[in-house]
Amino acid sequence: MNRTRVFSAATLLALAATITSVPVTAQAAERSDGFRVVDGRLVDATGKDFVLRGVNHAHTWYADRTGQSLSDIKALGANSVRVVLSTGTRWTKNDAADVATVVSQCKVDRLVCVLEAHDTTGYGEQSDAASLSEAVDYWLEVASVLKGQEKYVIVNLGNEPHGNAGYSAWTQDTKAAIGRLRAAGFDHTLMVDAPNWGQDWSGTMRENAPAVFASDPDRNTVFSIHMYGVYDTAAEVEEYLGSFVDRGLPIVVGEFGYDHSDGNPDEDAIMATARRLDLGYLGWSWSGNGGGVEYLDLATGFDADRLSAWGERLFNGPDGIRQTSQEAGVYRRGCSITYRLDDWGTGFNADITVRNTGEQALKGWKLDFSLPAGTTVNSAWNASVDQTGRQVRATSESWTESVPVGGAVSFGINVAGAGAVPGSFSLDGVPCAKG
Structure with a gap:
């Protein structure tokens, strides 16, 4: 102009x-x-x-x-x-x-x-x-x-x-x-x-x-x-x-x-x-x-x-x-999730891997998923986790926020209650495939 x-x-x-x-x-x-x-x-x-x-x-x-x-x-x-x-x-x-x-x-x-x-x-x-x-x-x-x-x-x-x-x-x-x-x-x-x-x-x-x-x-x-x-x-x-x-x-x-x-x-x-x-x-x-x-x-x-x-x-x-x-x-994000359970009946640990399958490097991320009814997250590592009812949101920490294209990052949670693999995951609102 x-x-x-x-x-x-x-x-x-x-x-x-x-x-x-x-x-x-x-x-x-x-x-x-x-x-x-x-x-x-x-x-x-x-x-x-x-x-x-x-x-x-x-x-x-x-x-x-x-x-x-x-x-x-x-x-x-x-x-x-x-x-x-x-x-x-x-x-x-x-x-x-x-x-x-x-x-x-x-x-x-x-x-x-x-x-x-x-x-x-x-x-x-x-x-x-x-x-x-x-x-x-x-x-x-x-x-x-x-x-x-x-x-x-x-x-x-x-x-x-x-x-x-x-x-x-x-x-x-x-x-x-x-x-x-x-x-x-x-x-x-x-x-x-x-x-x-x-x-x-x-x-x-x-x-x-x-x-x-x-x-x-x-x-x-x-x-x-x-x-x-x-x-x-x-x-x-x-x-x-x-x-x-x-x-x-x-x-x-x-x-x-x-x-x-x-x-x-x-x-x-x-x-x-x-x-x-x-x-x-x-x-x-x-x-x-x-x-x-x-x-x-x-x-x-x-x-x-x-x-x-x-x-x-x-x-x-x-x-x-x-x-x-x-x-x-x-710029559209793509992702796949691997969710591995170590379940002892009254509680479990879950090791969760987020893989970036999109076209752009991630700089900060939020992963949403649901846990079985009656379960409670006791602790988490390599991510900050909030729970509301069955809904869980894991947010990257400063040391896990960067994920290059084709790269992956893992975090874990300790949960009281019976374990099960969530039916779906979404990363920043984008549905993820299950690996």
């Missing part, structure tokens, strides 16, 4: 008549085991559809707020966050170490990280803006901390990479940027923003999206439209997004708000249409807006307990994040 925008009048419905709806076959990226595009849909590393439901966070200006902000965004139900980074052209560079920290924080909070280079905003119209080529230079600088993170990270080449001047260069510039990153070994899903300050009122991205997609040797590019004042009616929202879906092209709403200085976007239509078409969206923005658009803060003063009206709408309203968000498959 840019704090000041001037837009030409556009007639998107008239433009539709000039664009043929020829389906595009979007095959899976062969080299990547992370996110990829399949038949016009974004799928995660588990092969399941993934629909972005998240917000933007202005990390480059508020790096000290990022850790808590990501945790708060996750707690409100988001499955993803688009993180503002700087290449160093306009603002202080976020170097490789900082980017690695951001990715790590996203993974701790089980959020998909969409990383974007913000310095390209309004190129051709803003004299100090970076080109897409310069943005690629930046991604190559931080490549060492991004390669291997394809399951968790989507690379957004550059924010709103052309303003309202020189936007005809968008197609070639975008093709060139994709080509350079692929040649350099980037296997990530790449996200490309539209020109015209992200709003594509000229139809440049819309008309040339098939050619840009085809230029990617991995066929693993997603298009991003920013919906502000140009999209002030349901008809415009539905027609634009539908034109991509009809052609089998992957599209997300990378930014949108409930109001803006350039006009009043129809946020209800944006969210409803995205839900109906199973398309992703990322609201602008968590907190810290300035330059006259402070009203776009979702949380007042970075305080998750003080959501603005916009924040309440996005997170808790119809078609909102809480109602529609699903966590990425790579």
Whole structure:
């Protein structure tokens, strides 16, 4: 997002008549085991559809707020966050170490990280803006901390990479940027923003999206439209997004708000249409807006307990994040439990092994199960145990909280009463197989 925008009048419905709806076959990226595009849909590393439901966070200006902000965004139900980074052209560079920290924080909070280079905003119209080529230079600088993170990270080449001047260069510039990153070994899903300050009122991205997609040797590019004042009616929202879906092209709403200085976007239509078409969206923005658009803060003063009206709408309203968000498959926990009894009739010990069969390392866990009626837990080791009636919850201790993928941890309980193997177990609410 840019704090000041001037837009030409556009007639998107008239433009539709000039664009043929020829389906595009979007095959899976062969080299990547992370996110990829399949038949016009974004799928995660588990092969399941993934629909972005998240917000933007202005990390480059508020790096000290990022850790808590990501945790708060996750707690409100988001499955993803688009993180503002700087290449160093306009603002202080976020170097490789900082980017690695951001990715790590996203993974701790089980959020998909969409990383974007913000310095390209309004190129051709803003004299100090970076080109897409310069943005690629930046991604190559931080490549060492991004390669291997394809399951968790989507690379957004550059924010709103052309303003309202020189936007005809968008197609070639975008093709060139994709080509350079692929040649350099980037296997990530790449996200490309539209020109015209992200709003594509000229139809440049819309008309040339098939050619840009085809230029990617991995066929693993997603298009991003920013919906502000140009999209002030349901008809415009539905027609634009539908034109991509009809052609089998992957599209997300990378930014949108409930109001803006350039006009009043129809946020209800944006969210409803995205839900109906199973398309992703990322609201602008968590907190810290300035330059006259402070009203776009979702949380007042970075305080998750003080959501603005916009924040309440996005997170808790119809078609909102809480109602529609699903966590990425790579973060879903998997587990198996081995339960060994040493039973002497009037009591027993149980040695319980928790094995992590999921896609993500565990950092702290809670295991729930039921004991036979009339039994009482006397003591436990390597876990803290609470009992309410037959229900037992074992919580990891500091020395048993970390369980790597494929790893296991054991704890035990001493119980008064007749022993039996519980019928079921759940780890942090996820049912576990019995080993």
